Amino acid sequence: MKIALLGYGKMGKSIETIALNRNHTISLIVSDSNSDYDFSNSDVAIDFSIPSVAVSNIKKAIDAGIPVISGTTGWLEQYQDVLDYCNSNNGTFLYASNFSLGVNIFFELNKRLSELMSNTSEYTTEIEEIHHTQKLDAPSGTAITLAEQIIENTEYTNWTLDEPKPNEIHIEAKRIENVPGTHEISYNSEIDSINIKHTAHSRQGFAMGAVIAAEWIKDKKGVFSMKDVLNIG
Numbered sequence: 335m336k337i338a339l340l341g342y343g344k345m346g347k348s349i350e351t352i353a354l355n356r357n358h359t360i361s362l363i364v365s366d367s368n369s370d371y372d373f374s375n376s377d378v379a380i381d382f383s384i385p386s387v388a389v390s391n392i393k394k395a396i397d398a399g400i401p402v403i404s405g406t407t408g409w410l411e412q413y414q415d416v417l418d419y420c421n422s423n424n425g426t427f428l429y430a431s432n433f434s435l436g437v438n439i440f441f442e443l444n445k446r447l448s449e450l451m452s453n454t455s456e457y458t459t460e461i462e463e464i465h466h467t468q469k470l471d472a473p474s475g476t477a478i479t480l481a482e483q484i485i486e487n488t489e490y491t492n493w494t495l496d497e498p499k500p501n502e503i504h505i506e507a508k509r510i511e512n513v514p515g516t517h518e519i520s521y522n523s524e525i526d527s528i529n530i531k532h533t534a535h536s537r538q539g540f541a542m543g544a545v546i547a548a549e550w551i552k553d554k555k556g557v558f559s560m561k562d563v564l565n566i567g
C-alpha cells in the first residue's frame with residue numbers, strides 16, 4: 335500500500351517505521367514546508383499534523399478520492415463539517431482521538447463503569463491526563479472522548495478544565511516532559527475511590543493502530559471509527 339503521510343513529526347515518523355516494517359511504501363510526506371502537493375501516487379492518507387491544518391489536509395485527500403484517517407486532535411469543533419464534506423463527496427474518512435488497542439479497550443471499560451455509576455449520587459468524577467510538554471491542545475482528544483462517554487451515561491452535562499460546577503466533570507491536564515500519554519478516571523466518595531488508568535509506554539501503540547486502520551479502510555467508502563476497525567464494543 336502506498337501511504338501519504340500528512341504531518342511528519344513524532345507520530346509521522348513512528349508511523350513510517352511501522353508502515354515500512356509491514357511492507358508498505360511512503361508515497362508522499364507533507365510537513366509545514368511543502369503545502370503544494372498531490373495524491374496521484376497514493377492509496378491512503380494518514381494525517382497526524384497540527385490542529386490548524388488538519389481539516390484542510392483531510393478535505394484535500396477527500397477531494398482527491400483518497401481514503402484518509404486522522405489522529406490529529408484539537409480541531410473537533412469542525413468534526414461535523416468534515417463528516418458532511420466526506421459524505422457529500424462520496425469520500426472515506428476515519429478519525430480517532432486515540433488509535434491504540436489498549437485505549438480502545440479502556441474506552442469500553444470507561445463506558446461500562448459509567449453505566450454502573452449512573453445511579454449513584456455519592457461519587458464525583460474526575461479525569462486526569464498527562465502528556466509531554468510539546469502538546470499543543472488541552473485537554474487531550476482522548477480525555478474528551480472519555481468525558482463524552484461519561485456524559486452519555488450519567489447526570490453530568492459538560493466537562494471543564496476550570497473549577498467544576500456540580501454538573502461538570504473536571505479534567506486536569508498536566509504537561510510533563512517525555513510522557514507519551516496517561517489517562518486516569520476517578521470516582522471519589524467519602525467512603526472510597528474507584529480509579530481506572532491507562533498508561534502508554536511509547537507512541538508505538540498509536541502508530542500501529544493508525545497503520546492497521548489505514549490497511550482496513552483502503553478499499554472502503556464512508557465514515558468509520560476504530561470500533562469498526564477493531565470490532566469491539
Ligand SMILES: NC(=O)c1ccc[n+]([C@@H]2O[C@H](COP(=O)([O-])OP(=O)(O)OC[C@H]3O[C@@H](n4cnc5c(N)ncnc54)[C@H](O)[C@@H]3O)[C@@H](O)[C@H]2O)c1
Nearest residue numbers: 341342343344345365366383387405406407431432433540
Ligand atoms: N489519535 C492518536 O492516537 C494520537 C496519538 C499521538 C498524537 N496524536 C495527535 O497527532 C498530532 C501530531 O502529533 P505529533 O506528536 O506527531 O506532533 P508533532 O508536533 O511532533 O508533529 C506535527 C507535525 O505536523 C507538521 N505540520 C505543520 N504544518 C503542516 C501542514 N500544513 N501539513 C502537514 N503537516 C504539517 C509539523 O511540521 C510537524 O512535523 C497531534 O494533534 C497529537 O495530539 C494523536
Ligand SMILES: O=C(O)C1=N[C@H](C(=O)O)CCC1
Nearest residue numbers: 407431432469474475476515
Ligand atoms: O501526544 C499526543 O499529542 C497525543 N495525543 C492524543 C490525544 O490528544 O488524546 C493521543 C495521545 C497522545
